[in-house]
Structure formats: C-alpha cells, structure tokens
Amino acid sequence: MNVTIFGSGYVGLVTGTCLAEVGNHVVCVDIDHDKIERLNNGEVPIYEPGLDELLKRGIEQGQLEFTTDLEKAVGHGLFQMIAVGTPPGEDGSADLQYVLAVAESIGQHMNEYKIIVDKSTVPVGTAEQVRTKVKTALEARKVSVEFDVVSNPEFLKEGAAIDDFMKPDRIVIGTDNPRTTELLRMLYTPFNRNHERIIAMDIPSAELTKYAANAMLATKISFMNEMANIAERVGADIEQVRQGIGSDHRIGFQFIYPGCGYGGSCFPKDVQALSRTAKAIGYDAKVLDAVEATNAQQKEKLFEKISKFYGGDLKGKVVALWGLSFKPRTDDMREAPSRTLLERLISKGASVRAYDPVAMDEARHIYGNQEGLQFCESADEALLGANALAIVTEWKNFWSPDFGNLAEQLSDKAVFDGRNLYEPGALKPFGLRYFAIGRGEQVA
Numbered sequence: 308m309n310v311t312i313f314g315s316g317y318v319g320l321v322t323g324t325c326l327a328e329v330g331n332h333v334v335c336v337d338i339d340h341d342k343i344e345r346l347n348n349g350e351v352p353i354y355e356p357g358l359d360e361l362l363k364r365g366i367e368q369g370q371l372e373f374t375t376d377l378e379k380a381v382g383h384g385l386f387q388m389i390a391v392g393t394p395p396g397e398d399g400s401a402d403l404q405y406v407l408a409v410a411e412s413i414g415q416h417m418n419e420y421k422i423i424v425d426k427s428t429v430p431v432g433t434a435e436q437v438r439t440k441v442k443t444a445l446e447a448r449k450v451s452v453e454f455d456v457v458s459n460p461e462f463l464k465e466g467a468a469i470d471d472f473m474k475p476d477r478i479v480i481g482t483d484n485p486r487t488t489e490l491l492r493m494l495y496t497p498f499n500r501n502h503e504r505i506i507a508m509d510i511p512s513a514e515l516t517k518y519a520a521n522a523m524l525a526t527k528i529s530f531m532n533e534m535a536n537i538a539e540r541v542g543a544d545i546e547q548v549r550q551g552i553g554s555d556h557r558i559g560f561q562f563i564y565p566g567c568g569y570g571g572s573c574f575p576k577d578v579q580a581l582s583r584t585a586k587a588i589g590y591d592a593k594v595l596d597a598v599e600a601t602n603a604q605q606k607e608k609l610f611e612k613i614s615k616f617y618g619g620d621l622k623g624k625v626v627a628l629w630g631l632s633f634k635p636r637t638d639d640m641r642e643a644p645s646r647t648l649l650e651r652l653i654s655k656g657a658s659v660r661a662y663d664p665v666a667m668d669e670a671r672h673i674y675g676n677q678e679g680l681q682f683c684e685s686a687d688e689a690l691l692g693a694n695a696l697a698i699v700t701e702w703k704n705f706w707s708p709d710f711g712n713l714a715e716q717l718s719d720k721a722v723f724d725g726r727n728l729y730e731p732g733a734l735k736p737f738g739l740r741y742f743a744i745g746r747g748e749q750v751a
C-alpha cells in the first residue's frame with residue numbers, strides 16, 4: 308500500500324521504516340531540509356537501536372523515500388499519517404500548530420480520496436480540527452474530494468521502538484467510518500498475525516486512550532517516588548518495598564522504580580496537556596496535577612542531596628555525571644532529569660564532567676560551550692578530578708562499576724545515585740558514601 312508520513316522524528320521514522328520493511332511503499336516528508344538530506348544519504352538523525360539497518364534496507368529496496376516536496380508527498384499515499392510534534396504551548400496544553408499545518412498542506416494538494424491518520428498525541432477534538440482545516444483548504448481551491456480522519460495513536464517506546472511497532476500490545480483505531488478500520492486493518496495485518504491487536508473505537512475515545520495510558524504510567528512513577536520520599540523519612544528501604552508490592556499481580560513490577568523523576572518527550576507534556584484539557588472543560592484533575600508536581604519536585608532531589616552534603620556551598624566542586632538521556636537506549640534529552648541537575652549545579656558554582664554512551668552529540672547540541680560543563684569520552688574520564696559522582700540514567704554500563712576505582716578517583720568519596728543501581732552495602736567496604744533514592748544513607 309502507499310503511505311505518506313508527515314514528520315521524520317522518533318515516531319515518523321520508525322513508523323515509516325517498519326511499514327516499508329513489510330512491503331509498503333512509504334514516502335516520509337519533513338519540513339527540516341537538513342534532516343531529509345541526511346536521511347536520503349542513509350544517515351539516521353536519532354539513536355534508536357535497529358533503525359539504521361531497516362532504514363538502509365528500505366531505501367535500497369525502493370520502499371522508502373524521503374522528501375520535502377509536499378505536493379509529491381500528498382499525491383503518494385492513500386494513508387496520510389501525521390506524526391509531527393505536539394509540544395507544550397505556553398500554558399502547558401498541546402500546541403497543535405504543526406498538526407494543523409500538515410492538515411492544511413493535505414487539503415491544499417489532495418486530488419483523490421485520502422485517509423488522514425493522526426498518529427501524533429493530540430487532545431480530544433483534534434481530529435475534528437484536522438477535518439475542518441482540510442475542508443477549508445479544499446473549499447479555497449473550490450474542489451470537492453472525499454476524505455476521512457482517523458485517530459491512530461502511537462504507543463512505541465524510544466529505545467525499543469522497532470520491536471514495539473512490529474509487535475504492538477494494541478493498535479488503537481478511532482474512526483467514525485467502518486471502511487477506514489478495514490483499510491487500516493489491511494495495512495497493519497503484518498503486525499497483527501499472532502493475535503488480534505486491533506481495538507476499534509470512536510475518535511474521542513482513541514484520542515483520550517493515548518493520554519490515559521501515559522498518565523497512568525507517569526502516575527505509577529510519581530506514586531513510587533512519593534513512597535521513596537516517605538521511606539527515606541521513616542528509615543525504610545524503598546527497594547524492599549518495591550519487591551513487596553510488585554509481587555502483587557494487581558500492581559505488578561513494571562513502572563514502579565523509584566528515581567530522580569521521569570523525563571522525555573511524552574510523559575511530562577502529556578500529563579500537563581491532559582490536565583489543561585480537563586481545566587478547559589471545568590474539571591480540576593487533582594491526581595494529574597499531583598503527578599506533575601511530584602515529578603517536578605523529584606527532579607530536584609539529587610541536586611538537593613548534593614547541595615546538603617556540601618552544606619549548601621557548591622563553589623569549586625566538581626561533579627561527575629553519568630547519563631544524560633532521559634532513559635537508556637535513546638539519545639533523547641527532552642525534559643531529562645540530567646538537565647535539571649547539571650543546570651542547578653552549574654548555577655551554584657559547581658562544574659560538571661558529563662558522560663553518556665549515546666547522547667553526547669545531543670548534549671553538545673543543547674549546551675554548546677556552556678561554562679562549567681565538560682563533555683567526557685568515557686565514564687572513567689568523567690571521574691577525573693571529580694569530588695563526587697551523580698548517576699542519572701540507568702545505562703547498563705553503569706550497573707557494575709569498579710568501586711575501588713570510584714573510591715580512588717572521587718576525592719569526597721560520595722556517590723549520588725538517582726536510579727538505585729547498587730546495593731548500599733556494596734560500597735561501604737570501599738569507603739564510599741552512597742546516597743540513593745528512598746534507601747541507604749541520608750544526608751543529615
């Protein structure tokens with residue numbers, strides 16, 4: 308089938324390469340000329356395991372094309388998938404300008420029936436806005452062409468995006484025209500072989516499903532962080548508590564890791580946007596607001612611990628920082644807790660020696676020549692001349708460090724772990740002090 312995808316970011320690229328891999332002819336369009344040029348040269352602009360290989364194969368086999376030519380793109384696909392960003396606007400609600408710009412482009416160029424598929428995470432009512440934009444553009448051209456708008460939110464996770472797309476937990480299709488469900492069912496057949504994954508529903512429910520899913524996951528994280536904060540104060544070990552509650556099948560072990568807060572391009576903005584949607588219709592979403600506030604507080608946690616350890620005086624201190632991406636297996640640093648920590652440390656006169664296995668380019672792109680921030684080539688290099696170590700991302704290569712070496716390198720022998728990677732007792736024999744989340748030693 309012919310598919311056009313607007314937006315060649317994390318979602319658009321993965322969707323495009325996976326649909327091409329199973330035999331569709333996919334045209335990906337983006338307004339970022341530089342990105343499209345790099346993609347046409349087979350260069351993947353983001354880090355996503357497995358994406359390079361699929362992308363190269365798709366291009367070589369002529370199943371996958373990249374363009375900035377809107378007319379060509381709209382002319383190509385029966386399916387016009389919108390996978391552009393929906394960042395937070397000034398008041399935290401989803402900024403739909405990119406989605407609606409795509410809708411307008413489709414209306415300006417389409418000459419035959421199209422199924423317009425909202426893959427971006429968008430608030431309830433957006434499909435209607437897309438429909439109106441397309442209609443208005445068609446009317447301006449004085450042409451009458453049929454089209455449908457479908458909500459098909461994407462649930463992939465960065466770091467495991469290919470697998471998630473190829474073997475999704477569910478494929479949500481929100482539509483008011485059963486014919487589009489059948490056509491999308493055909494498109495998704497290769498990903499729906501093992502068992503029925505398609506869940507068809509009305510459009511507003513599909514739009515809300517995506518927000519509800521992310522809000523639920525964010526709630527689990529903030530809940531656990533709150534438990535960790537209580538554990539610290541009552542002398543309990545949150546890791547033991549986690550084992551204790553995760554073993555209950557109704558709770559489960561997933562998404563109950565305490566830490567230094569969630570980040571990324573989805574949870575923070577989606578929890579906020581859903582709360583703003585609720586406010587706009589006169590409903591006060593107390594749980595969502597608490598989830599957001601708890602997370603904002605949690606992102607300050609490591610800084611507070613480090614600052615307290617130094618009695619509030621961080622001038623001249625050197626902190627090694629392991630991990631910059633918001634989670635492992637991605638280079639995405641949007642809303643990453645590492646950013647909160649390094650910015651706070653630098654603002655208080657400390658300097659930071661940062662290392663991440665894949666996000667160094669992204670960090671350079673964001674911070675450039677930021678005073679007080681040194682980019683390092685390895686985890687060991689980050690330790691050179693450091694007083695203390697802070698761990699923010701749970702990359703596997705940080706899971707089992709040489710504690711003897713840490714003790715030797717860190718002049719203040721202090722480890723601040725935002726991901727609870729180690730057993731507190733394991734560091735003691737090396738003379739290291741270990742400050743984690745909801746367990747271990749507390750800063751007096």
Ligand SMILES: NC(=O)c1ccc[n+]([C@@H]2O[C@H](COP(=O)([O-])OP(=O)(O)OC[C@H]3O[C@@H](n4cnc5c(N)ncnc54)[C@H](O)[C@@H]3O)[C@@H](O)[C@H]2O)c1
Nearest residue numbers: 314315316317318337338339391392393405427428461465
């Ligand atoms: N990143 C994730 O893990 C993830 C997962 C599920 C859903 N989502 C949702 O999917 C959407 C896209 O997220 P992302 O992380 O892929 O975004 P992204 O920022 O990585 O990519 C968006 C791309 O859209 C392009 N773009 C903007 N306007 C355009 C236009 N008019 N025409 C063509 N291209 C245009 C940008 O240049 C950019 O390359 C968001 O709504 C997000 O919430 C993201």
